[in-house]
Amino acid sequence: xxPTDEILKQLLHHLGKTxxxxxxxxxxxxxxxxxxxxxxxxxxxxxxxxxxxxxxDQCHDCCEEFEALLSILKSEAA
Amino acid sequence: xxxxxxxxxWLSDLRTEGFEKDDALQxxxxxxxxxxxxxxxxxxxxxxxxxxxxxxxxxxxxxxxVLSHLDTFKGRSxxxxxxxxxAVRLAITELRRKRxxxxxxxxxxDTEGSFFGSRLMVDPAVxxxxxxxxxxILAQMRRLITEELTEKQQKAxxxxxxxxxxxxxxxxxxxxxxxxxxxxxxxARLRLKKRMEEEGITADDVLxxxx
Ligand SMILES: [Zn+2]
Numbered sequence: 001x002x003p004t005d006e007i008l009k010q011l012l013h014h015l016g017k018t019x020x021x022x023x024x025x026x027x028x029x030x031x032x033x034x035x036x037x038x039x040x041x042x043x044x045x046x047x048x049x050x051x052x053x054x055x056x057d058q059c060h061d062c063c064e065e066f067e068a069l070l071s072i073l074k075s076e077a078a
Numbered sequence: 079x080x081x082x083x084x085x086x087x088w089l090s091d092l093r094t095e096g097f098e099k100d101d102a103l104q105x106x107x108x109x110x111x112x113x114x115x116x117x118x119x120x121x122x123x124x125x126x127x128x129x130x131x132x133x134x135x136x137x138x139x140x141x142x143x144v145l146s147h148l149d150t151f152k153g154r155s156x157x158x159x160x161x162x163x164x165a166v167r168l169a170i171t172e173l174r175r176k177r178x179x180x181x182x183x184x185x186x187x188d189t190e191g192s193f194f195g196s197r198l199m200v201d202p203a204v205x206x207x208x209x210x211x212x213x214x215i216l217a218q219m220r221r222l223i224t225e226e227l228t229e230k231q232q233k234a235x236x237x238x239x240x241x242x243x244x245x246x247x248x249x250x251x252x253x254x255x256x257x258x259x260x261x262x263x264x265x266a267r268l269r270l271k272k273r274m275e276e277e278g279i280t281a282d283d284v285l286x287x288x289x
Contacts, residue, residue, distance in 0.1 A: 011239065023244070033160045037155050068116075
């Protein structure tokens with residue numbers, strides 16, 4: 001369990017980055033393979049799929065899955 | 079190497095019947111089994127006895143899912159990445175389920191006393207002056223949260239934000255899909271954000287008091 005100031009900081013951080021239109025986890029899953037390949041090539045920029053980055057910042061579940069898939073792709077490139 | 083197929087070769091091999099399909103399935107299985115240890119380091123060591131069973135189960139389920147969803151592959155990535163994405167989702171879902179299966183959402187929320195707002199408390203160590211400032215801001219935040227969010231939204235926020243329960247698991251316990259719970263939490267964030275704007279409270283105001 002988190003202390004109050006940490007909870008508040010995280011909450012405010014997430015509120016600050018909240019957008020009216022966000023991708024859902026299902027839409028994110030559709031784009032995850034393409035996005036992770038770009039990330040493995042070091043080609044993620046602000047312009048590329050900003051909605052994906054936004055969702056990954058809000059959603060710990062999808063972010064964990066992104067990192068897991070990225071680890072696989074990096075192991076193959078090595 | 080047998081696995082070096084192009085996307086269209088993978089698809090055509092998996093759509094035939096006979097040895098090409100069997101070969102492709104075997105190669106795809108090897109791709110999954112080779113990749114998973116890298117994906118799961120955070121969860122389970124590959125020397126853990128459970129690891130082998132999980133990988134077997136996930137590889138099997140992934141192949142079934144791949145075969146029944148071939149038409150949904152849109153070719154925007156390597157075919158193997160698409161397959162590994164499915165394997166990662168299945169494996170992590172199973173690990174999350176095991177990790178949280180004995181945690182009751184209602185107990186988690188009950189031990190909070192009430193809903194999300196009540197978790198926001200002043201640390202007495204900060205001294206009386208700052209404590210007063212902090213408790214004013216916290217009272218405001220608590221009021222916004224309790225007035226603006228439904229009980230369901232507050233319950234989900236306690237589980238996800240305070241206890242770090244995966245959205246997937248909170249959703250399972252609330253009989254919702256993960257996508258639906260994400261949307262419910264998204265709606266909660268939008269409401270709170272709007273309400274803070276209406277009341278003229280900025281994130282910087284709040285944080286300044288806690289620096
Ligand atoms: Zn998500």
